[in-house]
Amino acid sequence: MGKRDTARSSGPAPQLSPVLFAGFALRPLPLALLQPILGVAVRAIHQRHPDIFERLADLDGPVYLVDPVDLPFRFELVPDPDRPSLRALAEDEDVMPTATIRGSLLTLIDLLEGRIDGDALFFSRDLVIEGDTEAVVALRNAVDGAEVDVAADVLARLGPLATPAGLALAGARALFSRAAADLETLRSAVIAPALRRTESHEAAIRGLEEKLASARPTRRARTGGP
Amino acid sequence: MTTTPAPEPLELVCPAGTPAALRAAVDAGADSVYLGFRDETNARNFPGLNFNRRELADGIAYAHQRGAKVLVAINTFPKAGNPGPWHRAVDDAADLGADAVILADIGLADYAARTHPDLRRHLSVQASASNAEAIRFYHSAFGIKRVVLPRVLTVAEIASLNSRIPVETEIFVFGGLCVMAEGRCALSSYVTGLSPNKDGACSPASHVHYEEQGDTLVTRLGDVTVNRFASGEPAGYPTLCKGRYVTAGRASYLFEEPTSLSVVTMLPELARAGVRALKIEGRQRGRAYVAAVVAAFRKAVDAVARGEPVSVDGLAALTEGGRETAGAYEKTWR
Amino acid sequence: MSAPSLTLGPVLFNWPAAKLRDFYFRMADEAPVDSVCVGEVVCSKRAPFFEPHLVEVIERLQAAGKEVVLSTLALIMSEREADQARAVAAAAADGLLVEANDISVAALLAGRPHVVGPLINVFNEGTLAYLAANGACRVCLPVELPGESIAALAAASDVDLEVLVFGRLPLAVSARCYHARSHGLAKDNCQYVCGEDADGLPLETLDGEPFLAVNGTQTLSYACCNLTAELAPLRELGVSRFRLSPQDADMVAVARVFRDVLDGAADADEADARLEGLVGPMPFANGFYHGTVGASFTADAGWQGPVE
Numbered sequence: 023m024g025k026r027d028t029a030r031s032s033g034p035a036p037q038l039s040p041v042l043f044a045g046f047a048l049r050p051l052p053l054a055l056l057q058p059i060l061g062v063a064v065r066a067i068h069q070r071h072p073d074i075f076e077r078l079a080d081l082d083g084p085v086y087l088v089d090p091v092d093l094p095f096r097f098e099l100v101p102d103p104d105r106p107s108l109r110a111l112a113e114d115e116d117v118m119p120t121a122t123i124r125g126s127l128l129t130l131i132d133l134l135e136g137r138i139d140g141d142a143l144f145f146s147r148d149l150v151i152e153g154d155t156e157a158v159v160a161l162r163n164a165v166d167g168a169e170v171d172v173a174a175d176v177l178a179r180l181g182p183l184a185t186p187a188g189l190a191l192a193g194a195r196a197l198f199s200r201a202a203a204d205l206e207t208l209r210s211a212v213i214a215p216a217l218r219r220t221e222s223h224e225a226a227i228r229g230l231e232e233k234l235a236s237a238r239p240t241r242r243a244r245t246g247g248p
Numbered sequence: 249m250t251t252t253p254a255p256e257p258l259e260l261v262c263p264a265g266t267p268a269a270l271r272a273a274v275d276a277g278a279d280s281v282y283l284g285f286r287d288e289t290n291a292r293n294f295p296g297l298n299f300n301r302r303e304l305a306d307g308i309a310y311a312h313q314r315g316a317k318v319l320v321a322i323n324t325f326p327k328a329g330n331p332g333p334w335h336r337a338v339d340d341a342a343d344l345g346a347d348a349v350i351l352a353d354i355g356l357a358d359y360a361a362r363t364h365p366d367l368r369r370h371l372s373v374q375a376s377a378s379n380a381e382a383i384r385f386y387h388s389a390f391g392i393k394r395v396v397l398p399r400v401l402t403v404a405e406i407a408s409l410n411s412r413i414p415v416e417t418e419i420f421v422f423g424g425l426c427v428m429a430e431g432r433c434a435l436s437s438y439v440t441g442l443s444p445n446k447d448g449a450c451s452p453a454s455h456v457h458y459e460e461q462g463d464t465l466v467t468r469l470g471d472v473t474v475n476r477f478a479s480g481e482p483a484g485y486p487t488l489c490k491g492r493y494v495t496a497g498r499a500s501y502l503f504e505e506p507t508s509l510s511v512v513t514m515l516p517e518l519a520r521a522g523v524r525a526l527k528i529e530g531r532q533r534g535r536a537y538v539a540a541v542v543a544a545f546r547k548a549v550d551a552v553a554r555g556e557p558v559s560v561d562g563l564a565a566l567t568e569g570g571r572e573t574a575g576a577y578e579k580t581w582r
Numbered sequence: 583m584s585a586p587s588l589t590l591g592p593v594l595f596n597w598p599a600a601k602l603r604d605f606y607f608r609m610a611d612e613a614p615v616d617s618v619c620v621g622e623v624v625c626s627k628r629a630p631f632f633e634p635h636l637v638e639v640i641e642r643l644q645a646a647g648k649e650v651v652l653s654t655l656a657l658i659m660s661e662r663e664a665d666q667a668r669a670v671a672a673a674a675a676d677g678l679l680v681e682a683n684d685i686s687v688a689a690l691l692a693g694r695p696h697v698v699g700p701l702i703n704v705f706n707e708g709t710l711a712y713l714a715a716n717g718a719c720r721v722c723l724p725v726e727l728p729g730e731s732i733a734a735l736a737a738a739s740d741v742d743l744e745v746l747v748f749g750r751l752p753l754a755v756s757a758r759c760y761h762a763r764s765h766g767l768a769k770d771n772c773q774y775v776c777g778e779d780a781d782g783l784p785l786e787t788l789d790g791e792p793f794l795a796v797n798g799t800q801t802l803s804y805a806c807c808n809l810t811a812e813l814a815p816l817r818e819l820g821v822s823r824f825r826l827s828p829q830d831a832d833m834v835a836v837a838r839v840f841r842d843v844l845d846g847a848a849d850a851d852e853a854d855a856r857l858e859g860l861v862g863p864m865p866f867a868n869g870f871y872h873g874t875v876g877a878s879f880t881a882d883a884g885w886q887g888p889v890e
Contacts, residue, residue, distance in 0.1 A: 160295030
């Protein structure tokens with residue numbers, strides 16, 4: 023977690039709350055406009071981390087349904103090694119995914135950026151997995167190996183110095199600027215509680231460890247005799 | 249006045265399932281990193297995990313530049329009639345400059361000893377060499393230099409063993425705990441057809457099913473219900489030996505609770521028992537996990553080397569179900 | 583092709599010494615088996631109870647024309663266990679055939695003809711060749727080995743291969759005693775509770791499905807291996823030895839079923855029907871042989887040759 027550059031977001035972090043998301047939802051970002059952003063995001067990740075897709079090549083063309091329960095969208099991810107796609111689904115749109123991954127946006131971003139490991143995935147109930155478990159494990163392993171930093175990856179592609187041809191596809195540079203700003207807002211909203219959570223977590227762990235450390239010698243002494 | 253030479257410091261052997269995890273382990277202070285190729289030649293043949301040849305070459309370069317070693321696990325049992333992938337794995341590990349290979353199969357150890365006599369050979373825990381006679385056999389037959397001890401021995405037994413064998417010993421100190429003698433367990437293939445020995449996967453994800461039944465989460469492996477978790481209860485990956493079963497009308501974790509091995513506080517004792525290297529389990533776990541555990545153990549091992557007390561920071565959150573055990577190292581576990 | 587023979591594997595369970603003695607006496611007198619394994623494989627703590635009967639049992643079996651094989655411990659951890667194994671291995675000098683179930687015993691038997699048991703991992707021709715050069719004259723293969731691998735091994739080596747064709751499948755060994763654990767006891771004070779379950783302690787899933795059987799430190803399948811339909815294809819591959827792993831059932835009758843199938847006096851369907859009456863509630867399993875889920879049972883189709 024140490025590598026994260028938190029200095030980038032200045033000022034108090036916004037609360038990751040329904041209000042924040044209502045804000046995103048209210049500034050009308052219809053699927054038609056969201057879709058190009060997703061396209062850029064997945065191409066950015068594909069370009070910067072081709073090994074993710076290569077690691078998934080052994081699977082039989084998996085389709086993932088990613089369902090952030092606190093967002094009004096669901097996403098369909100097809101990690102094709104040559105032409106990956108990420109698509110926001112209309113509310114009434116049905117897909118037949120290989121696997122579904124459901125959780126809060128925070129949990130899903132933790133997963134994407136490698137803060138949740140393969141086993142912990144199953145120990146906590148924060149993440150719900152349905153369908154082909156192998157496909158989910160493969161995606162988790164592939165992503166973990168790639169050191170994805172969503173905001174950095176996408177911003178690198180959107181930034182003024184790296185304006186790729188892909189932007190023309192979207193046709194609306196203003197929209198991307200806004201999306202980038204949204205992403206930063208979202209990101210600081212996501213990171214602040216994550217950091218807070220980590221700190222309190224570590225305190226709790228230290229307490230537990232101290233207890234364990236003091237309990238252990240007694241236990242051994244009692245059972246160590248001939 | 250005579251001085252006894254200072255014992256060599258304990259070697260910290262750390263897992264890497266991906267190049268990112270390898271870098272995380274090396275950066276966090278690993279002395280050695282162990283890993284496998286992306287196929288059935290190693291016992292963590294999980295989807296999306298492990299190294300291709302180019303990644304191994306890069307990983308070895310990264311580790312060597314920073315003074316760390318790379319050990320390649322080729323620790324499944326070659327398939328009859330098709331030893332090629334296993335032989336190539338040994339050949340490529342040798343050619344790419346791996347510091348050692350970790351082997352379990354007698355035939356493969358024989359191949360490695362004959363074909364690459366200069367390639368250092370370690371005996372995998374999967375070989376289940378649990379006594380001096382067995383270890384001496386692997387030493388004299390195949391020139392094994394180090395044995396990874398099965399997780400079935402007590403510290404007293406390890407100390408006694410170390411006085412009677414001509415090779416180094418490496419033991420597991422943290423991570424997932426096999427309850428059964430490793431390499432001698434067919435529970436997974438009994439239920440899925442795939443086993444650690446043949447296929448490099450125990451309780452493979454391809455056969456895992458999670459099912460929400462109301463508030464209850466049911467975990468299945470193949471057709472077998474391995475556990476049910478009430479709402480709010482931490483769930484586990486459905487490894488068969490960590491499941492909940494019924495004997496004489498009573499449900500219990502008969503084999504083992506969902507718990508992780510952690511013996512960080514026993515390190516001084518283990519050092520006195522003559523152990524040479526400490527192994528952290530978890531090639532299937534993420535790079536964040538690897539970084540945290542390796543850093544904690546680096547501190548602990550350095551403290552032991554200075555004769556200072558060992559402190560533990562931040563390991564419990566990384567253990568299965570948040571619970572830990574000293575496992576077989578304490579006799580009462582049996 | 584050599585004439586097919588039947589081996590009675592070691593009794594894996596903790597039967598009272600008198601029952602075990604009488605069991606072997608009856609096997610000597612009545613069972614159509616050629617070879618009989620005697621000796622404790624699972625737990626060193628059990629071994630002393632049968633020792634007083636060992637000589638008379640061996641003599642009775644030999645007098646009946648059976649070959650006697652001394653089986654040894656599967657998991658050797660302590661010096662005491664190593665001594666126990668060394669003592670048995672020493673019998674090889676007296677001309678008795680010893681079966682190694684841990685590689686340390688195979689090492690002790692180097693240069694002398696011996697048997698490698700199913701709890702040593704022989705998965706490929708490289709290992710088989712090494713162990714044969716070490717003196718193994720017979721290898722009983724691990725239970726999870728598929729027919730395809732058995733075929734490759736049989737084609738690659740002249741060593742006698744033996745395949746377990748009946749009984750609960752030995753799936754795992756551990757340092758931990760699950761029998762003691764199921765009774766809330768420590769292993770050191772186990773009170774030999776494993777003796778209460780002559781076929782092992784059945785273990786069910788939370789859905790009430792029978793799944794495994796616990797035998798002290800060993801874990802077995804709940805299902806009973808039944809390879810009667812696979813005997814013919816195994817014979818075709820060149821396997822001529824078949825192991826029956828004793829259950830608390832009429833093992834003389836079980837041996838007769840397999841003998842009849844080998845002699846062509848019964849087909850697999852008849853054999854299955856007869857076995858069903860002998861093994862009680864245990865379902866059959868032959869999935870390992872077919873390279874699939876070990877617990878599964880395919881009623882027909884022996885291994886039909888390599889799949890291209």
